[in-house]
Amino acid sequence: MSVTCTGGDRVFTASVSGEVDHHRARRIMEELEQAIDGGAPRQFTLDLSEVTFMDSSGIAVVLRVYRRVRALGGEMIVAHPPAQAAKVLKAAGIDRLIRFLE
Template identity: 30%
Template sequence: MNLSFEKNGDKLIVHMIGELDHHSAEEVRNKVDNRLDTDGFNKLIMDFSGVTFMDSSGIGVVIGRYKKLSLKKGKVYITRVSGSVKRVFELSGMFKIIPMFESIENALDNM
């Protein structure tokens, strides 16, 4: 899993490329948390456009960031999800608690 980070004001955008599964979840969790903590962000946009596969470990990563930032009155938004990854989110019921947007721009406008 390759990650790149982008700052947009008080928001952190994480671009992910690859598979978000039990092999990569801990690394993603650690890198995202490190950036959130180091730079003091409490608003996170997770860009799933490059994620080709996700299992329940990926759901755990997203829920964990949601819980972490909720304690700081922060927000987590999910963007550009498609295919089988979107289906995993739908089956998990995740979209009931974490908003999903078609584009990063829409997420930024609504955050």
């Protein structure tokens, strides 16, 4: 599992790879919060294309990132979620709050 953040000028992409489960969710969230707090993004893309598994802990991570970005006046996008992760997020209705790029 890893989180890689790229970008600048308040437009960032955070790429998450590996499993997003209850064992790793806290560490992922801490890394994402550091990126958000350090850059105050107006656009924050969460790229999930390299996620191999996601459970309900992933829902909590995505919602927490969404709230943090919105509190700073930014927009969040979930990009390229694999089928399994997309199914988990859409079952929770996340796609009604956050724009998805498939």
